Amino acid sequence: MKHSTGWYSVAGKWLAAIMMMFSCGWLQAETAAQTAAQTAAQTLEWADLIPAGFDADEIIDEYDRKYRLSELSDEDPRLQEMMAKVEAAYQAAPVKPELNNTPARIAGYVVPLATDGTRSSEFLLVPYFGACIHVPPPPANQTILVRVQGPEGAAIRKLYDVVWVSGVIKTQFFDSGIARAGYILEAGQVEPYE
Template sequence: MKDTHKLLAAFVACILLGVGIGLIYVKYQNTLAQWFLPKPHVYETSDSALASRLETNRPVDVQWSQLLPANEKSVLEKYQQKQASTPTEFADNILLSLEATSDDDYSAAMVSTNSVDTFDNQSVSIAGFIVPIDYNKDKSLSNIFIVPYFGACLHFPPPPPNQIIFSQLGQGFSDFEITQAYRLNGVLRRGLFEDPLGTSAYILDVVSIEPYYEDPDDFRQH
């Protein structure tokens, strides 16, 4: 009888352990992927001087919120919508959206080209999604926008210009999936680039690109 109880206890423990591991995996699968999956470079510049600059100056990890001027970040944060699960919360989000449309500071922040000089002309590493602008004759990407969340500029209104980065790739980039996030390493500088898809307030001279498996956006709530 005791052996039966031990077997039953062991069986229950195994089930609970399996459930626990499953829950951890579901919650942290992107983080685990970022830690353990291979991240080979899918693009590398042919500009040896630019590549040498990153070898000499270790890139600083940059978050998207760090590219916003403090006053504009504060205004945008004010109207961040929370995940709604009840009718009251949905109603609160609707009221928040209506309030935002009548706030001149919010409207200005949404189209602001103001930038920060913290990382100007510095070696940086930033994760985001790639939005194609132009293609080469071989269908590889030549000019791109880098944005903090999937669908920006394509399926949704573009982010503010100071949340968009433009890059002109030195050579084609064909190993590309639009739903995949990437980490881009290079030299960041302030500068405007305008296109029908959107306007960017920053330019990145890209040295390398690699897959990224976590959520790049540290600012918006999705």
């Protein structure tokens, strides 16, 4: 028996049209949700992460007034004492609790932690090039652990890539072994800084 193209053809086209409308609607809703999340995200500067009154550099200024740091050798015990105090202050740097669970967007340099060489699912975001290589690393309130949502991670062009990261920031400490982060950002979007 030969099937006509009548009912089956019309039903198939009708089903395809409905599926297209739903998928387009869902895509539009998803895109609208992403745009709304980006719009609602507070764009942060690195200074916004530091609570009022915290300044670990005061330790350096104090030692410089007392001992004129430029005249001390690297092996001088006073310089080593100062560096130990600065590092302790950086590790214990306070965060701003009011930022907890805030949709946020911030630009910074990538220090990959979990990577395959081209993509990273977890990285530190730091305010300046070379951070975490130098001692001491940046203060905890100037280091963000970024966890990229989704199985593939974020495309990373090179070590210390500069990116915009958008997501929800949490005031939670994390010690990577390289540096201590005072914030964790669950990233919904990582894009090149242009």
